[in-house]
Amino acid sequence: MSVATRNLLLFLVVAALIVSTGMLQSWNAALAIVNMGLISAVMALGVNIQWGYAGLYNVGTVGFVALGGLATALVSLSPVAGAWPAGGWRILGALVFGALVIAAAVFLYKRMAKGFARIAALAVLLVGGLFVYRTILDPAVAAVEAINPAVQGNIGGLGLPVLLAWPVGGLLAAGAGWLIGKTALGLRSDYLAIATLGIAEIVIAVLKNEDWLDRGVKNIVDIPRPVPYEVDLQASERFLSFISHFGADPVAASAITVKLMYAGLFLVVLLVLIWLSEAALHSPWGRMMRAIRDNELAAAAMGKNVTRRHLQVFVLGCAVLGISGAMLATLEGQLTPGAYQPLRFTFLIWVMVVVGGSGSNLGAVLGGFLIWYLWVQVEPWGNGLMHLVTLSMGDGPLKQHLLDSAAHMRLLVMGVILIVVLRFRPQGLIPGK
Amino acid sequence: MDILNAFVVFANFVLLPALTYGAQLALGALGATLIHGILRFSNFAHGDTMAFGTAITILATWVLQAMGVSIAPLPTALLAMPAGIAATILVVLATDRMVYRHYRVRKVSSVTLVMASLGVMFVMGGLVRTVIGVDDRQFADGARFVFTAAQFREWTGLTETLALRSAQVVTLVTTAIAVIWLQWFLKKTRTGKSMRAFSDNENLALLSGINPERVVVIVWILSATLATLAGVLYGLDKSFRPITYFQLLLPIFAAAVVGGLGNPLGAVVGGFVVAFSEVFVTYGFKKVVAYLLPAGLQPDGLLQLLSTDYKIAVSFTVLVLVLLLKPTGIFGGKSS
Numbered sequence: 059m060s061v062a063t064r065n066l067l068l069f070l071v072v073a074a075l076i077v078s079t080g081m082l083q084s085w086n087a088a089l090a091i092v093n094m095g096l097i098s099a100v101m102a103l104g105v106n107i108q109w110g111y112a113g114l115y116n117v118g119t120v121g122f123v124a125l126g127g128l129a130t131a132l133v134s135l136s137p138v139a140g141a142w143p144a145g146g147w148r149i150l151g152a153l154v155f156g157a158l159v160i161a162a163a164v165f166l167y168k169r170m171a172k173g174f175a176r177i178a179a180l181a182v183l184l185v186g187g188l189f190v191y192r193t194i195l196d197p198a199v200a201a202v203e204a205i206n207p208a209v210q211g212n213i214g215g216l217g218l219p220v221l222l223a224w225p226v227g228g229l230l231a232a233g234a235g236w237l238i239g240k241t242a243l244g245l246r247s248d249y250l251a252i253a254t255l256g257i258a259e260i261v262i263a264v265l266k267n268e269d270w271l272d273r274g275v276k277n278i279v280d281i282p283r284p285v286p287y288e289v290d291l292q293a294s295e296r297f298l299s300f301i302s303h304f305g306a307d308p309v310a311a312s313a314i315t316v317k318l319m320y321a322g323l324f325l326v327v328l329l330v331l332i333w334l335s336e337a338a339l340h341s342p343w344g345r346m347m348r349a350i351r352d353n354e355l356a357a358a359a360m361g362k363n364v365t366r367r368h369l370q371v372f373v374l375g376c377a378v379l380g381i382s383g384a385m386l387a388t389l390e391g392q393l394t395p396g397a398y399q400p401l402r403f404t405f406l407i408w409v410m411v412v413v414g415g416s417g418s419n420l421g422a423v424l425g426g427f428l429i430w431y432l433w434v435q436v437e438p439w440g441n442g443l444m445h446l447v448t449l450s451m452g453d454g455p456l457k458q459h460l461l462d463s464a465a466h467m468r469l470l471v472m473g474v475i476l477i478v479v480l481r482f483r484p485q486g487l488i489p490g491k
Numbered sequence: 492m493d494i495l496n497a498f499v500v501f502a503n504f505v506l507l508p509a510l511t512y513g514a515q516l517a518l519g520a521l522g523a524t525l526i527h528g529i530l531r532f533s534n535f536a537h538g539d540t541m542a543f544g545t546a547i548t549i550l551a552t553w554v555l556q557a558m559g560v561s562i563a564p565l566p567t568a569l570l571a572m573p574a575g576i577a578a579t580i581l582v583v584l585a586t587d588r589m590v591y592r593h594y595r596v597r598k599v600s601s602v603t604l605v606m607a608s609l610g611v612m613f614v615m616g617g618l619v620r621t622v623i624g625v626d627d628r629q630f631a632d633g634a635r636f637v638f639t640a641a642q643f644r645e646w647t648g649l650t651e652t653l654a655l656r657s658a659q660v661v662t663l664v665t666t667a668i669a670v671i672w673l674q675w676f677l678k679k680t681r682t683g684k685s686m687r688a689f690s691d692n693e694n695l696a697l698l699s700g701i702n703p704e705r706v707v708v709i710v711w712i713l714s715a716t717l718a719t720l721a722g723v724l725y726g727l728d729k730s731f732r733p734i735t736y737f738q739l740l741l742p743i744f745a746a747a748v749v750g751g752l753g754n755p756l757g758a759v760v761g762g763f764v765v766a767f768s769e770v771f772v773t774y775g776f777k778k779v780v781a782y783l784l785p786a787g788l789q790p791d792g793l794l795q796l797l798s799t800d801y802k803i804a805v806s807f808t809v810l811v812l813v814l815l816l817k818p819t820g821i822f823g824g825k826s827s
Contacts, residue, residue, distance in 0.1 A: 115602055117535075117609075188796055241811060247602050248533040249814055252744045256807035259741060267800040400737075401616070405609055412606065459624075466620035473613025477590055480607050 065420060065488055072427045079435070086310065089317035091434055092427075096324035097386050099426030101403075102410040103331055103419060104378030110417030110490050111339065112371040113351045114243070115251045120403035121258030122376045124265055124395065125234055126227030126383020131278050131393045132271075133223035135215030141205055145198030146213045149270065152195035159187030202270040212273045221284050224327065224384045231380025232373045234261070239372040244365060258400060265395035278393040285319040288312040320389055327385065328423070331378060335419050347371060348417075348491075401469065406433060409476045417490020424488055432475070433468055440467030497782035499651040509770040510763075511659045511728055514666035517762030518721035519739060520746035521673065521755055522714040528690040528753030529710040530591065532604035537718060537743065539615035542736035543582060544719025545726045546623040548575030549630045556632070564634035564657065572723055579715040582618075586611050587711050595707070612737075619733050628731045631658055651782075658728040669720060670759055673713070677755060682709060690753060741803060742769070745810035751820025760822070765806050773799045 059067075076095075080088030101123065108114040163183055170176040203211045234257075242253040266275050291297045291312040301311045338344050350357040350364055358364050387393050406429065414425020444464040451457045479486065519541060526534045534540075551571035555561075562570050590607050637660055640652040677683035689696040689706045697703060722736060729735075746765045750757020775793035784790070797805065813820060
């Protein structure tokens with residue numbers, strides 16, 4: 059069997075799994091899996107660019123995904139009336155001031171001689187700067203958060219089309235990636251892992267607590283859609299006459315139509331990204347990246363600037379993650395900072411990349427679909443299994459406990475999949491070159 | 492100016508909590524750093540190992556409580572802990588046999604081991620949640636306080652007061668015993684010396700006839716024991732929730748890196764450094780300063796550098812600063 063046929067077969071198997079969900083459960087559920095699969099595939103592509111191309115170990119995926127989600131809110135929401143004059147500009151000023159303090163600290167660190175004087179100067183500058191920063195920031199934040207706190211209390215967005223948020227999300231995440239890459243990329247691999255883990259936690263903490271920015275854990279639930287609403291479709295004459303040709307139920311048909319529209323949008327993004335990554339991988343730049351990944355020392359000896367290339371590829375991967383995060387928030391129509399769990403948005407993505415095949419873009423896509431499908435389906439399967447196991451047991455606390463625990467089966471299954479693939483097929487389903 | 496009252500406030504809200512938290516982090520970081528010294532990878536499953544040991548200990552505590560066993564005023568969990576430790580040792584030895592040994596024998600790069608530890612983390616997390624669920628659980632019993640705030644005020648007659656919780660005393664005493672014993676074990680016993688030799692130079696250790704598999708088994712046993720200790724003490728002091736234990740991973744790594752990865756004494760110091768920075772930066776010093784300054788100079792704000800929501804940012808900043816300024820940690824550890 060040639061490699062191409064084998065890959066095609068693998069994709070057909072995943073397609074068959076999803077189609078069977080459509081036939082056995084509902085087409086709506088199947089399309090929901092497809093949509094999330096598309097987004098997961100983009101996330102896996104992003105991680106694969108960093109890990110597969112350059113061997114950079116980023117376990118802060120969730121942070122960049124969340125930044126993409128934040129971009130959706132900041133771009134597409136309409137501005138909150140009065141928030142900018144009340145404190146928005148002042149908040150911006152405080153942030154600029156904070157950045158200046160940090161820049162000054164870096165400058166001092168580089169300019170002053172090593173010793174007690176430098177430490178003291180830095181401490182005074184940073185602590186003093188922090189107090190001034192808080193003095194500028196706090197009243198402004200309070201003023202913004204006081205505006206209609208039940209539904210707003212944030213600065214709102216720019217009121218631009220939501221699709222614009224996708225590239226903006228990419229830019230935002232790329233900017234964060236640049237900052238982190240600048241500080242952490244010189245370190246060895248597991249330090250980078252620990253550092254990215256921390257950054258992600260901080261990004262999530264900011265999203266959860268800075269109510270002026272995104273309402274925090276009160277969530278933003280009115281992100282506009284790039285596609286029509288189901289109820290509008292059901293009220294539209296043209297839509298109704300169109301679906302009457304198929305004799306379909308308007309409610310189900312409208313839900314499926316909306317999901318298909320999303321799927322179309324996501325597919326375009328995914329295809330463009332795959333094309334770009336493949337083109338990059340087969341260009342001289344891609345060959346250089348692989349040379350660096352395979353032997354950093356040799357590549358450095360050939361005059362390649364390893365740290366710069368690492369930074370470049372790290373930023374690119376973060377951008378892709380940001381785009382996927384913006385797509386996710388658009389699909390859900392809301393921003394819920396509490397939902398950004400590292401298990402779900404970091405480690406699951408890693409399972410996708412490893413299972414699909416590190417360094418292979420097609421593999422990342424396959425892994426994205428396959429693992430997302432399993433993630434969704436393992437829970438009902440676990441439930442069924444537990445019901446079967448406990449069938450003969452009398453009702454009691456133990457039976458109830460076992461039934462409840464089925465929900466955690468997916469963590470277990472994902473861990474086992476990761477371990478088994480790493481052990482028996484470390485190159486993944488579709489090996490990279 | 493009222494130094495005494497200021498100190499009592501400081502001790503109650505900063506010193507005691509930070510000492511306790513630091514001790515818990517130190518135990519966790521010790522386990523992680525030992526693994527790093529011998530097996531040479533960062534074990535991402537360490538937080539969930541702590542959670543596993545604690546979950547089994549909680550189950551054993553419930554069994555003991557149901558049987559009416561009690562060692563009051565000490566918490567029953569201390570009596571139940573050997574069960575948790577034993578179960579955790581079995582589980583980590585099983586994962587070593589089934590997962591890590593394969594890679595160790597083939598001498599693959601440490602990143603693969605880290606990746607495998609992610610898989611183990613998933614499995615452990617799933618196990619813990621299956622066994623005990625995702626909810627917040629309090630399992631401390633026995634006496635809650637060594638002395639309460641009211642008693643302290645009665646004794647001293649100060650305006651400010653101080654309470655000493657038994658969980659704090661238990662944590663500090665247990666940590667002291669564990670750290671001293673570990674130092675003795677590593678420095679004085681034959682096994683401990685062979686472990687240090689293995690950590691310093693693997694090939695040389697192999698040449699001098701040290702059995703690597705035995706060293707690995709012992710380091711897993713130590714790490715599992717320390718993880719369970721840290722987990723149970725943290726749970727007694729605060730509460731047990733699987734996701735919290737996963738989040739402890741970052742401060743624990745930070746502590747281990749601050750002290751120098753692979754350096755046990757450094758891990759202990761690192762634990763306290765991280766804990767004190769966290770508590771210092773997120774505590775509002777208004778009350779303390781109010782006692783120290785004359786009446787005309789009272790502060791307006793809380794004098795809090797960072798809100799407690801950003802605790803995690805503190806351990807991260809400590810970590811990044813150490814990595815940037817002194818990558819081998821303050822006491823020097825492995826850099827490759």
